[in-house]
Amino acid sequence: MLRLSKLTDYGTVAMAHIACAPDRIHAAAELAAAIGVAVPTASKILKMLARADLLRSVRGAKGGYMLSRPAGEITIAELIDALEGPTGLTECSAVAGVCAIEGSCSIRGNWQRIDRVIRDALRDMTLADLAQPTFKPVRVEAWRAARPRALA
Secondary structure (H helix, E strand, O other), X not given: OOOOOHHHHHHHHHHHXXXXXXXXXXXXXXXXXXXXXXXXXXXXXXXXXXXOOOEEEEOOOOOEEEEOOOHHHOEHHHHHHHHHOOOOOOHHHHOOOOOOOHHHOOOHHHHHHHHHHHHHHHHHOEHHHHHOOOOOOOOHHHHHHHOOHHHO
């Protein structure tokens, strides 16, 4: 299964949270509480994103972090690269010269093609897109009332 690290997962949640209030300065402690992670984890994520120029650090007593540019200009590919480093479905998709059979592999080109499609999709989606909810929460009371009696 393809999977991003927990740090990257938390980073995307943190960035979406910041994108919902882009004009505010977000402190690490406030962000940690909002997304449900420890303060050191939030601090680590924020520093990585600032190093990648996705966030801007604001110093001072009321300091914290802000988006470095509008959420619509930050791609999900940039966000993942900032937290994961070079990514690829296979070793040869991300970096050439790391696989012993790379020169004779008959499916390398196909993996690279699949990787390009995924990278293009990640480049096409922005932080602004990610920050928009795609579902409506289910009201538990309405769900319980609608269930057949046999399941109750």
